[in-house]
Amino acid sequence: MTYIPHTALETEQMLASIGVERVEDLFTAIPETVRFPHIELPSPVSELEVMEELRALAGANATAQDSPCFLGAGAYHHFIPSVVNHIISRAEFYTAYTPYQPEISQGTLQAIFEYQTMICALTGLEVSNASHYDGATALAEALVMALAVYRGKKTKVVLCGGIHPEYREVAATYTQGMGIRIETTALTDTGLESAINLIDDETACLAVQTPDFLGRIHDLQPAVDAAHAHGALLIVVSNPIALGMLKPGGAYGADVVVGEGQALGNPLSFGGPYLGFFACRQEHVRRTSGRLVGQTTDINGQRGFVLTLSTREQHIRRERATSNICSNEGLNALAAAVYMAALGKCGLKQVAELCYHKAHYTAQRIAEIKGYQVNNNQPFFNEFIVACPQPAAIINKMLYEEYGIIGGYDLGRVDPALEKHMLICVTEVNSAAQIEGLATGLEEAAR
Amino acid sequence: MSEAIIYELSAPGRCAAHLPRLDVPAAEPLPDALLRSELELPEVSESDLVRHYVRLSQLNYAVDIGMYPLGSCTMKYNPKVHEDIARLAGFAEVHPYLPEELSQGCLQLMFALQQYLAAITGFEAVSLQPAAGAQGELSGVLMIRAYHRARGDTARTRMLIPDTAHGTNPASTVMVGLEMVQVSSDARGNIDLNDLSAKLDDTIAGMMLTNPNTLGLFDEHILEVTRLVHASGGLIYGDGANLNALMGIAKPAELGFDVMHLNLHKTFSTPHGGGGPGSGPVAARADLAQFLPGPIVTAHEAVYSALSGEALDIDADDPVADAPQYMRSLMCRLEMPEHSIGRIKSFYGQFGILVRAYTYIRMLGEEGLRATSEAAVLAANYIQASLRDTLPLPYDRLCMHECVFEGRVNGAEDIHALDISKRMIDYGIHPPTNYFPLVVPEALMIEPTETESKRSLDAFIQIVKAITEEAKKEPELLRTAPHRAPVGRLDEVQAARKLILRWQPEP
Known part of the structure; x- marks a missing residue:
């Protein structure tokens, strides 16, 4: 099957207008030796059959819908109000392109402008972009921005070990050709002191995470003060649900706050697509990467919205762009905005408190x-470390097989020394009965 | 027509969500110093919220409304079945850190998709991790850098980029710490072989090529171009933005490309979402596979108990596994390629988008994909042939999936590509890409895609002809267009000068 609408007659008419006889005649520029190769693919199936095939694949996965889930570590199972999916399923939103023609993209543009406003409120900062690919790349782009602020004069970046290990890996991937140095502390260091001690006058920025990968909340004031004392920027990685109750980076004086926005109305979806939120102080706006939506007026003086400061971007600035990024996670950012608006001031706080x-x-x-x-x-x-009597992998296997429970994150995956430790995550979707079930399962597993 | 900002609909104490009560004893509160004092989010009812977003949606143009001939963007129809499948709980509610034996459905889908994309492009290995084309491209350039460094060759620090390239190519090159060297195009829109030869030496890491290029033209000397670059020790990076012209037509690996990204949101019909999420897998020839970003999915035969279905610690090659109490089955795993450039994003890729692309390929198969590329090329050539006498055509030869005109009208010299584009909005269609590629003055880059009917293509052709007539008779109509959009032409200069990036209450 195909989604091609032409009848045989219409195809003939078009070929005649072009002045060729057969469709194959359109491809004479392609060397004959490599033209029309065979593609080894399974035979195509109908819509009915493809649904069956994919239902079978979907059925081979454990889901947070069917099993109580205590797994977090950067991807979170939260309640998503029905309005979110209904709104992002509007074809006017999901089948639109990047709003390069603002006069017929005001829906997308205003929704992103409102998203930016909400992210500023959440992070306590003045500027938010239209989103990055995910929390990890938002951090990487923040580091690149910090380096650009110092125009290559400061070439060291300090990453606190409490930052999600995959974010630190992505930061290393992004910067591997930039001739800079990344210094990192240990995941298990208790506070931020060891990271603070690494800051020197060569340091462009210190990045910390709170709550960190192991769930711990940090007072950011010492980090902000130490970074600024050395003329470095302070970048904070935050969980947006936690910001429903916790003091945001901006209120401490941080320069940039980034994080994984998935928890705001986006499903787990095996790790993507998610969105990275990115907020910073006004003075850095021209060094940020990614799309920004700004307010303006039309020729009649009416309020309207456009993509702005595009002279920072690759399609205008090419090799002098702040990044190579073109897209944002438009539909995921829309979901996040609808989620934040649906919950509102009281609701997001309530979700945070339920988790806590x-x-x-x-x-x-x-x-x-x-x-x-x-x-x-x-x-x-809402996450904490549990030291177990046996390897976490063994306990998790038993929890799932005997109790149908998805257990915590096996910390042995990031540090073999932590093989007997798991990171338990609890959200508002975990009922008292589920928690009791987990306790029972853990008790049995210890025997 | 305008819609209030959602904060303007807000009233203290309102909430659109209905949350459960706390069903366990409350904990000691955190110290006040760690807590926030305010949180300025909107406070709206569910009905106000829904109406607000539905009204916003009505201010948008979209593929489901009409033709969207944006060159280089491949705005084809997005099948509805994809949306239903991606929302199955067995995909949408799966945690990325589940033990691998509990996420075999996701991993098997990814493994199969890696193989399908390799088959379509002719490459050996694929990583599905990159989140978008630009990330696939960044990955590819990092891989080229890693390849040379692994051979101990650190002198190759320059990347050749044609003057027709997308802006991401130079931007990615610089992010990787390489220097860009521009290569000219010739009068037929091909790479200028003399200019290329003059710039090739042992400082060249490689060349970034889009083929068909952004003029919509297949390079007539492609095999010579890739041969020359290889002969000087460089690699060829393929920008896969234009793969919709090539499925079943030519395999990039057989044209001499070494590593290439694909845009699933273009070629494989996953929706653009108003600017993302995209998905930009990167494919490579065998000896570059070790550098791919990861993890990628690998498949292994594993031995299971026939009775309990439990995976056993028995090698699949062991003759013992033939005993009736055992069975073999494919077990998929996540693995980091041996000399990977690293993770390019968290987790494994834009999984929800991968599901849609998998569905598309399964329903079209080999024949359907080739028919798709043929029809995409047919549609672009039909437009090119039909408008050849209406607008200047700088490269007059058969095009691939898109065609590029100059947005200039004889007898209306003050009219620009932008004016023509904005006037198209009044006729109810989305304008083409304008002012790109840079080598064509006043460029109008038209990519109709295979899913537009002949009726729709004919309407587009008539609209362009009507607008060029208007340009001569009533140029003001174009210069002040659009007239029938939700807002008039917007002041982009003011937006950049007087930055307003968030809503704030009136003081």
């Missing part, structure tokens, strides 16, 4: 089980 209280109750409940220790000597939001 349920996680603390779960931690307390697990701490009562023989063989398990909960590491909670530092404030945490």
Whole structure:
């Protein structure tokens, strides 16, 4: 099957207008030796059959819909109000292109302008872009921006070990040809002090995460003060749901706040597509990468919106652009905006508090089980480390097979020394009954 | 026609969401110093929220409304079945950090898609990780850098880029720490072989090529171009933006490309979402596969218990596995290529987009994909032939999936490509790409795609003819266009000078 609408007669008429006999005659510029190759693909199937094939593949996965899920570590299962999916399913939104023709793209442009406004509110900063690919690339772009602020005069970047390990890897990938140095502290360092101690006058920026990869909340003031004392920027990686209650980076004086926006109304979807939010202080706006929507007026003086400061971007500035990025995660950012608007001021705070209280109750409940220790000597939001009597992988296998529960993140994946530790994540979707089920499962697994 | 900003619909204490009560004892609160004092999000009801966004959506143009002939963007129809499938809970509700045995459905789909994309392009290996074309391209350039460095050759620091290239090519090159060297095009829109030869030496890391190029033209000397670059020790990077012209027509690997990105949101019909998410897998020949960004999906035969279905620690090659109590099955895993340039984003790729592309390829198959590329090329040539006498055509030969005119009208010298474009909006169609490629003055770059009917193409042709007539008789009508859009022509200069990037209440 194809989605080609032409009848045989119409094809003939078009060929006649062009002045060739057969469709094949359109391809004479292609060397004959390589023209019309065979493609080895399975035989095509109908819409009915493809639905069956994909349902079978989907059925081979465990889902957070069918199983209580205590897995987080950068991708989170939250309740998504029905309005979100209905709005992003409007064909006027999802089958539109980048709003390069603003007069017929005001829907997308205004929705992104509102998204930018909400992200500024959430992060406590003055400027938000239209989004990056995900939290990891938003951090990488923030580092590149910090280096650009110092025009190559400062070539060192300090990454706190509490930053998601994959974000640190992506930062290394992005900067591998830039001739800079990245210094990183250990994941398990308790506070930010070790990272702060690495800042010197060569440092363009310090990046920290709070709540960090292990769930711990950090007071950012010492980091902001230390970075600024050395003339470096302070970049904060944040969980947007936690910002429903926690003091945002902007309020501490941070220069940039980025993070993974998936938790704002986007499903887990096996890791993507997600969106990276990016907010910074006004003074850096011309060094940011990615799309920005700005307000203006039309020839009749009516309010309208356009993509702006595009002289920073690759399609105008080419080799002098701030980045090679072209797209944003438009539809995911729309979902995030609808989610934030649906929950609003009170609702987002309520979700954050539900996560906080349920996680603390779960931690307390697990701490009562023989063989398990909960590491909670530092404030945490909704994720915490549990030391287990056996490797986390074995306990998780038993939790799923015996209780149908998706257990926590196996910390042995990032550090073999932490093989017997898991990172438990609790959100508003985890009911008291699910938490009790987890406790029972863990207790059984310890026997 | 305008819509209030959502904050203007806000009233204190309103909330559109209905959340559960706390069903466990509350914990000790955090210290005040860690908590925020305010959070300025909108406070609206569900009905106001829905109406707001529905009204906003009505201010947009979209593929589901009409023709969207944006050159280089491949705005084809997006099948509805893709949307239903991507939303199945078995895909949408799957956590990326599940143990691999619990996400085999996702991994098998990704493994198959890697193979399909390799088959279509002729390459050996594919990484689905890049989030968009620009990321696939960044990956590819990093791979070329890694390839030379692995051979101990650090002198190759320059990248050849044709003057017709997308802006991402030079931008990616610079991000990787390489220097760009521009190569000219000749009078037929091909790479100028003399200019290329003069610039090839042992400082050249490679060349970034888009073929068909952004003029919509297939380079008539492509095999010679790739041979020359290879002979000087460089690699060829393929910008896959224009793959919609080539499926079943030519395999980029057989043209001499070494590494290339694909745009699933263009060629494989996944929706553009108002500017993303895209998906930009990168494909490579065998000896470059080790440098791909990762992880990628690999498949292994594993031995399972026939009774419980449990995976066992028995090698699939072991004759013991033939015993009736065992069965073999394919087990997919995530693996980092041996000398990977690293992760280019978190997790494994734009999975929801991969599901849609997989569905598209499964439904079209070899014949359908070739028919698609043929019809895309047919449509572009039909427009080119039909408008040849209406607008100046700088390169007059058969085009591929898009054609490029000059947006100039004889007898109306003050009229620009932008004016023609804006006037098209009044006729209810989306304008083509304008002012790109840079080698064509006042460029209008038209990519109709295979999903536009002849009726739709004929309407477009008539509209362009009507506008060129208007340009001569009533040029003011074009200069002040659009007249029938939700807003009039917008002041982009003011937007950049007096930056307003968020809504703030009136003081």
